[in-house]
Amino acid sequence: MSTYISKRLIYMLIILLAASLLVFSLYALTPGDFISGNLKLSPERKAELREIYGLNQPLLERYFIWMKNALHGDFGYSLAQQTPVLTLFNQYIWNSFLLAIVSTFMTWLIAVIIGVNAAYKQYSWFDTLVMVGTFAAMSIPSFFIGLFLIKVLAVDLKWLPPGGMLATGSNATGLAYLREVVHHMTLPVIVMTLLGLGSLTRYFRSNMIDVIKQDYIRTARAKGLTERKVLFTHALRNALLPAITLVGFELPALFGGSLIIEKIFNWPGIGQLYMQSFGLRDYPLLVGFTMLIAVLTVIGTLLSDILYHIADPRVKL
Numbered sequence: 146m147s148t149y150i151s152k153r154l155i156y157m158l159i160i161l162l163a164a165s166l167l168v169f170s171l172y173a174l175t176p177g178d179f180i181s182g183n184l185k186l187s188p189e190r191k192a193e194l195r196e197i198y199g200l201n202q203p204l205l206e207r208y209f210i211w212m213k214n215a216l217h218g219d220f221g222y223s224l225a226q227q228t229p230v231l232t233l234f235n236q237y238i239w240n241s242f243l244l245a246i247v248s249t250f251m252t253w254l255i256a257v258i259i260g261v262n263a264a265y266k267q268y269s270w271f272d273t274l275v276m277v278g279t280f281a282a283m284s285i286p287s288f289f290i291g292l293f294l295i296k297v298l299a300v301d302l303k304w305l306p307p308g309g310m311l312a313t314g315s316n317a318t319g320l321a322y323l324r325e326v327v328h329h330m331t332l333p334v335i336v337m338t339l340l341g342l343g344s345l346t347r348y349f350r351s352n353m354i355d356v357i358k359q360d361y362i363r364t365a366r367a368k369g370l371t372e373r374k375v376l377f378t379h380a381l382r383n384a385l386l387p388a389i390t391l392v393g394f395e396l397p398a399l400f401g402g403s404l405i406i407e408k409i410f411n412w413p414g415i416g417q418l419y420m421q422s423f424g425l426r427d428y429p430l431l432v433g434f435t436m437l438i439a440v441l442t443v444i445g446t447l448l449s450d451i452l453y454h455i456a457d458p459r460v461k462l
Contacts, residue, residue: 221429241414260349282343
């Protein structure tokens with residue numbers, strides 16, 4: 146195990162190095178930047194700022210300077226926000242993580258329960274409703290679901306706030322602050338759960354249909370085990386094995402998948418900050434965010450391989 150992890154860490158470093166060069170080059174070669182697009186600055190001031198921030202230097206020289214600073218924990222300075230990139234990440238990333246981790250947990254929990262029951266009751270009315278619902282959830286765009294639920298639950302019924310993380314002018318602390326955050330995050334969590342529920346439910350359903358036809362499932366039933374124990378103890382564990390490969394995509398999806406949702410619900414997360422920075426061409430922040438997604442991707446892939454081996458020791462690393 147230790148030898149495998151050591152080799153994978155070396156591969157991860159090589160992949161991240163190549164990814165950093167690619168990401169930095171793509172943003173650096175994109176026409177325009179925050180300084181050149183700022184109409185309030187005079188040509189002389191623009192030239193001065195480009196000289197100060199090293200934007201006139203050759204591409205490779207700028208990359209090596211950025212990489213040297215990144216290895217020391219400095220991912221650059223956001224020109225639009227006038228704040229170091231890591232400081233902005235620390236301010237916004239935890240809000241995105243809170244929103245994403247709750248929705249991911251709810252998605253997997255509901256998908257497992259519905260997928261197992263749909264597979265057990267294959268071709269029943271429940272299975273038909275599940276399949277129709279999953280295809281509908283996969284087909285409807287995220288912005289439409291978000292705006293529709295805002296119209297129904299926030300505007301018409303007034304059950305939930307339409308956006309934000311706290312009420313305007315709120316000074317709540319302690320449990321009152323926690324209740325307010327939960328109240329505001331309920332609507333975006335519902336939308337993110339619905340968006341991920343369709344494909345994951347179909348995945349668990351198809352896996353369970355294959356597993357419950359195996360001989361060892363018939364043997365477990367012949368031993369007199371309850372159907373609940375057969376499904377959720379014997380069959381589900383093996384049906385989860387292919388789903389473990391999805392873990393590698395869950396970490397980057399925690400932040401990359403909520404970009405539009407955070408914008409719709411005005412949630413103060415890293416996704417909304419990224420969208421704002423993209424419009425302003427704030428490339429230092431964009432490079433830092435893209436590299437964060439790359440790091441989460443390689444870490445998630447490593448975790449999925451290790452978890453697969455733990456779940457099924459027969460699989461060699």
